[in-house]
Amino acid sequence: MRDLFISGCEKNFIHRIISEGHRLDGRNYNECRNLQISFGSDYGSCIVSLGETKVLAQVTCEVTQPKQIRPNEGILYINVEISPMAAPQFEANRQTDLTVYLNRLIEKCYKDSKCIDLESLCIVVEEKVWSLRVDIKVLNHAGNLIECASIAALTSLAHFKRPDVTRIGDSVIIHTLAEKDPIPTVLYHYPVCLSFAIFQNNVLLSDPSFIEESVCTSTTEEGQNASGGVLVVGMNQYREVCLLNLTGAALYDSNIVHKSIKSAADRCKEIVDIVKKSIIKDDTMRQKRIKINFGDIITTDHILSLSQKALNIRLKNYNADMPTCMDEEMKDFDDEEMKELEDEKPELSKYDVIQSLPQTAEIIAKKGATTWIEVSSESDEDN
Numbered sequence: 001m002r003d004l005f006i007s008g009c010e011k012n013f014i015h016r017i018i019s020e021g022h023r024l025d026g027r028n029y030n031e032c033r034n035l036q037i038s039f040g041s042d043y044g045s046c047i048v049s050l051g052e053t054k055v056l057a058q059v060t061c062e063v064t065q066p067k068q069i070r071p072n073e074g075i076l077y078i079n080v081e082i083s084p085m086a087a088p089q090f091e092a093n094r095q096t097d098l099t100v101y102l103n104r105l106i107e108k109c110y111k112d113s114k115c116i117d118l119e120s121l122c123i124v125v126e127e128k129v130w131s132l133r134v135d136i137k138v139l140n141h142a143g144n145l146i147e148c149a150s151i152a153a154l155t156s157l158a159h160f161k162r163p164d165v166t167r168i169g170d171s172v173i174i175h176t177l178a179e180k181d182p183i184p185t186v187l188y189h190y191p192v193c194l195s196f197a198i199f200q201n202n203v204l205l206s207d208p209s210f211i212e213e214s215v216c217t218s219t220t221e222e223g224q225n226a227s228g229g230v231l232v233v234g235m236n237q238y239r240e241v242c243l244l245n246l247t248g249a250a251l252y253d254s255n256i257v258h259k260s261i262k263s264a265a266d267r268c269k270e271i272v273d274i275v276k277k278s279i280i281k282d283d284t285m286r287q288k289r290i291k292i293n294f295g296d297i298i299t300t301d302h303i304l305s306l307s308q309k310a311l312n313i314r315l316k317n318y319n320a321d322m323p324t325c326m327d328e329e330m331k332d333f334d335d336e337e338m339k340e341l342e343d344e345k346p347e348l349s350k351y352d353v354i355q356s357l358p359q360t361a362e363i364i365a366k367k368g369a370t371t372w373i374e375v376s377s378e379s380d381e382d383n
Contacts, residue, residue: 004089006214014215018199025209030263032207035271037155037278041293043182044160048152050207052142057152058135059160063174066122066129074121075131078107080149086138102149105245106136109150109191109234113242116157117186123165123172130162132185143210146232150193155275159282160185189236190272191243194264196231198249202256204231206263217248231256233264237272 017024027033033051040046044059066073080103082090090096110116121130134156136149161182166173197208197216205212208230216228229248235241241261250256285292 011215030206039282044156046155048148050148053148054139055148055152056137056139057156059156060133061130061162063128064131071126072122073118074129078134080136082138087141109193109243113191115189115191120186143213144195144207146193146195157185159279191234191236192268192271193234196260198229231260233260235264235268237269239265
């Protein structure tokens with residue numbers, strides 16, 4: 001993984017706007033980005049989008065021998081992969097610290113919490129069990145990978161259905177989907193990993209972006225940043241804590257941990273409801289024989305690479321009715337003089353300031369034909 005450096009201007013700017021109660025993309029402290037879930041044609045295949053962060057998850061199964069210490073339980077294996085497609089600082093076929101970090105947290109959240117009924121995956125005790133493999137592929141890294149990856153893993157496991165099995169004597173027959181209906185995975189609860197960025201004065205930011213994560217975890221001139229860090233809370237829909245990973249200021253202040261747990265409880269319930277509704281909607285579409293694939297989520301907006309609909313920066317506390325210097329100079333003109341001035345200088349009326357969101361403003365161009373300007377040299381004028 002290549003080193004990624006952040007300039008001092010970026011750090012100072014982020015710290016300043018956060019201390020004033022703002023964020024770079026216009027969200028509040030507890031506001032999260034839009035969550036979208038799309039399913040593929042196979043069971044257990046999904047793409048989760050959290051803002052611009054996108055993660056693909058796929059669950060597969062095979063029949064293997066169980067572990068000797070747990071002969072009547074199935075096996076769950078989680079693999080996280082980050083390629084250069086996610087961000088330019090990553091290298092192909094090379095495991096980074098971030099990959100190990102994500103893999104370890106997701107395994108702890110889903111294995112240690114015992115959210116999956118592994119005994120239901122047993123076919124023959126001490127001989128044959130189902131082994132579930134969750135492959136998580138990061139498609140785009142725009143911040144908060146742990147939350148997006150955990151939602152993708154949870155959704156793929158809840159959506160996955162394994163083939164039915166019939167045992168006749170010593171032989172085991174695995175039926176296809178056409179012969180028998182598949183069996184869904186049994187989940188006791190739905191844990192989700194939520195991350196919070198910690199800034200000075202114990203400010204917690206939900207769903208941090210990439211630059212917010214980079215600034216709060218960056219080192220200072222004196223060494224490690226003790227006033228910042230990223231706090232990860234794993235919680236299910238019953239408000240039970242399944243995982244807690246503390247770094248930075250969270251190690252020294254318990255109030256930060258309590259505040260994050262309270263905020264994560266409400267957020268987790270919302271995410272679990274979205275996951276359940278999306279799975280029910282997908283089952284309804286499959287029962288109606290509607291073809292489902294990832295091609296449906298690719299629109300004309302995704303054809304051009306590195307293209308965005310709009311900037312992720314909002315200007316807050318801007319009054320659209322506030323007179324500018326040009327307004328002060330032009331307020332003494334009457335209607336006829338203003339019309340003549342617009343005819344002479346049409347560029348003055350090219351842009352309008354409109355109020356798009358509460359306490360925000362955007363500048364948009366008026367719709368109209370392009371104005372052409374004729375340019376002639378001095379030699380042509382003399383001739």
